Amino acid sequence: MSSSTSKSYTVPATQTAAIVAERGGSIVVKTDHPVKSQAQLAPGECLVKLHCTSVCHTDLHAAFGDWPLEAETPLIGGHEGVGEIVAIGEHTTESPVKIGDRVGIKWLADSCLNCEQCRKGREQNCDQAKLSGFTVDGTFSQYVVSYVRHVTPIPDGFDSNAAASILCAGLTVYRALKYSQTSPGDWVVLPGAGGGLGHLAVQYAKYMGLRVIAIDTGAEKKELCQGLGADLWIDFKESKDIVADIKRATGGDGAHSAVVTAASGAGYQQAIEYLRKGGTLMAVGLPGKATLDASIFFTVFKSISILGSYVGNRQDAREALDIAARGGVKCHYAVRKLGDLQDIYEELKKGTISGRVVVDMTKE
Template structure:
């Protein structure tokens, strides 16, 4: 290795969606790594809508300068001295995910819900993320990529895939039930369609545009509703699900209206899976209607390490096929602008 390891990075220096490409030293050099830490040289990184939220300061002001991204696939080039019991070694191909580290001691970590740990460190939020050629991670939180899976295919599963898989797995669904997926043609939504089908659910896809419609139908959605063409989305969704409404709704878009609509079209005792992250309070939720019909609101974020294994395994078996486009890393600003405008179909994966 060179005396100082450097790589190209897309750096955010001011709040917004414009990054600056620079060659910079890795945040920690190999000799500076603590036990358990490692450096991964990335081949690919997915681009997540939550990256955009944080870059725009919609959740909290970003700590500048920063580097976003948390869906990286690459090879380990260095591991901290005195690391003990690692599953991985130098040269191994791994996935780098949102959770850089959790305490592994609190009730949430002990019960397999480490994504709700109160003492976590997140990649791309505070800690520099995968929009860089090199990233510092922790060996305990790396994902093992099945040998038969191409790196670009694995990248979208490391956040988008495991997030919707975890929500569906914990959504108390039964085989044969109807599920409505808002944002079905997007990065999370098109994967939610496939994981829902793998669990035996019947899918109503909600999105807009002919291209997204074609993708959703090709993936196996039974019903399609274009929210821009529909004069009454609530009535149309109810009609598509036996006239009563779906048993489950999964919101895979970060806007408010789909949450309000879902609370109205779900059948009694239906479950509303809250996955998409609106940047402002959701006005219009009628709590009386939710209460008298027994609607359950179920929040879900990311997934635990076992769910990561399961989500990747379904891809390796050919049950899930991410729909994505590979774009050069230096085109990241164009990708972010398209995402902000809602123009992306499926997922974008950056190539280094």
């Protein structure tokens, strides 16, 4: 389709955006950052006026540059945005979306859709992948350029603030659980269960009929996880033996799977010990420099599977959103302003945020 439509929008020349000028630098909020006009959009590109965007631990890594992969700078971070398409590039053909549609922008902004990885449903592993807030500008701005093939339609009636975190946090844990080789009634361990990804993982796991062991620390996160239906809570600062606690709760055999969302190496190290024979470790969290230290002997002897699970594809995103829109999953979030972003990053570093933070992009 082309950009012609009965609905039209006035796009300003400038906007407010939160920018990290260089690796490890602080965030500067600018009110005069340029906005691409409709004429400047390439075929396949669309301009989205954002309603809101969630904040992810990945945004912190991108800004501070502590991953083996470095983000492009200057950087506009963010990759969990919801907004309305206000323009589409000329000569865009067979667009699955139109001007006026409410859509979500994910970590995976675009991929070729034609390579082996894309054809096999691993679009996120495409060599030509563009990553929102990492290799292309993200959602910490009032307008963002995205791609018609990869924006995700938001179900009618689903609140934008509630939908934002599903686009990465929800999508990521949903896919990990989907491929965790578990069946209803199985036990799954969720280290980091009270965090942004973890509290959604608790809910998706319960939706799938799994029994949940939530691991985290603090009274607020305990209350959150238990309120979401976790079958067992373990405070890692209070437990004297996490492995023994898990085995005791699971009849001595251990858990069927562990989905590790924590952005540190510690959550991975015990998994081989507390997983039962034939269990599956789903590696999700992305610590910058930590290594996976697992006993090769017991990994083989117990027939343990270790699978890396990296965000999700377009179909996973639709499934994750559909479950949430129908009430199967609810994101617990606090709404802040874009000017609070530096403070939010500091809170993420300290691990003091329960649930998720959503930035209202309609407020300065």
